[in-house]
Amino acid sequence: MNEVNIAADKIWNGVVPTMAEMAAEGKIPEILFWVGCAGSFDERAQQITKSICKILHYVGMSYAVLGTEESCTGDPAKRAGNEFLFQMQAITNIEVLNAYKVKKIVTGCPHCFNTLKNEYPQLGGSYEVIHHTQLIQQLIDEGKLKTQDGESFKGKRITYHDACYLGRGNQIYEAPRSALQVLDAELVEMKRCRSNGLCCGAGGAQMFKEPEPGKKEISTERIEDAIQAKAQIVASACPFCMTMLRDGVKHKEKEQEIQVLDIAEITARANGL
């Protein structure tokens, strides 16, 4: 690591601005960072959240979070068939978002992303919604993020696991990959990738229930693809995929060989953040 190159004020100090604080000062941030439930409460996913904060702070983008005013988007309820609960969540969230005059949102989770982007407009909540991998791609394209100051991924075999709600769900295949392409790493694809990508097993509210009886865990099936691709790092872009992929790695006892990292974490590390 070569931290000397980074000015002290560009290193995130752990302070997270909230919309309420900003509003009290009469300010509206450029972008709202929608953290999501996993990003807020899941210990592993909190690391992804922090990496996103580090990146936002580093590039000097004015942002804020909703903090305790944020509430589940309703995605798991909707996929499980509880449309009532989903719309209750959606309408309540939309009231909060509209009250803060939110225009642009970046999410740390493809499920929040999909729900906010596609399912909120009809209910009165229209915002420009992007996923953090799209933001990272944009920052790289603008030259605001370089990969010269941080951890080197040179020669590492990295494979990207497509999150269903980014890939098939919203046709976002390139943004996460382009964030990896600047690393000088050895990028490999799993046999099932892009539109053929295999689900990690968490979607459709499966994250919150035991799987139905079968002969195998979906996460095991998926991590076998990564093992076959001889990947050292499995890059993910979704906190639920993260949980599932790590389960798969544990199940195959490959903790020493395979690391699961979010695109945001990889980007933050590569930039020495």
Added chain:
Amino acid sequence: MIAQLLFLIILAAAIFLFSKNAGKIRRNILLGKDTGRSDHPAERWKTMAKVALGQSKMTKRPVAALLHLFIYMGFVIINIEVLEIMIDGLFGSHRIFSKPLGSLYGLLIGSFEVLALLVLFSCVVFLARRNILKLKRFSGKEMTKWPRSDANYILIIEILLMSAFLTMNAADYKLQQLHFGHYLQAGSFPVSAWLSLLLPASPQSLEIIERSCWWFHIIGILAFLNYLPYSKHFHILLAFPNTYYSKLTPKGQFSNMPSVTNEVKAMLDPAFVPETIEPGRFGAKDVTDLTWKNLMDAYTCTECGRCTSVCPANITGKLLSPRKIMMDTRDRITEVGNNLDKHGKDYNDNKNLLDDYISREELWACTTCNACTEACPVNIDPLNIITDMRRYIVMEESQAPASLNNMFGNVENNSAPWKYASADRLNWAKTN
């Protein structure tokens, strides 16, 4: 003259019977609920041109795609020949297109022959894939005796039709060379010229062969047409409207039920005046709770199993098979339609799509990953049916699995699917 009359009667009967049965399917599809699918016509035509006409989604499996393309092109192009056969049959003419088309006729007949051979070849390979190689995709618990036989019947019928077509041409070619009767010099026969070497030399026998093959071929086609409404092969017709009415919004976007919006808004704001929406149940218990597009999907399904072969639940041994969801939906709506015909409107057979056809275990195994909808070459959406049935189980019956009920409770009370206090939501920022 008698032959012409006979042909006319057979043709009329075939068309009448087909219209009647196709009309029944249309009626069954329209038993479904309305769903707006007439927006963006330009984009819809484009989707149909690309996916149905252009077979764009078949290419994911190149071998099947190429063989299917042969059969598809054979079907579409050889139909020009069928048109000629119809006219000849009705007016007692022979190869009526040969004069007006001139040298183009030879080219056409030649290409039909090549296509017929390719169709023949593809059907043989497809039969082998199903019955000798036994590809996994063509098995599964929903692939019971009838679906398996149906697939084989289709392939065998096509082989017979193409063989009759080529043998007819071979006899015709040989008769042409003998300058026999009305067999004028017309067409070119790159395939059947070889076949003709196997045929007898006597013009009388040749004429019998030519005529029998002609009749076998055309009656076969008309019989096949009437087989379609009973078969998965109906996809050759429904693929076009079904892709036209595709879902155009992102795959990740699920519909927001307007009936629920009404209730939620009324709950949150007592002053809210709900729009009038016809009352009905939330979600789907039976096929008539589904939309007409769901039902059209079901009749369009050709049971290829691409959906099931990419389904993460199915791959890992769970009960769910998206293909079964579609086949069950089709079988049930057909049953509902038959009941309607037999017993009238008010009859209730006390059966439902849920439980009698599709089990809850299947429905709860879905990860909503959209692999099935992505894989379907004709844009069928099993996920939409699964979600709608989950909605019925959750909102009408409150019978979600206990762990999901816990999750619902957490979302409602703690604003997160887990049991963490809402007030702790920003605690992550305090721990570095």
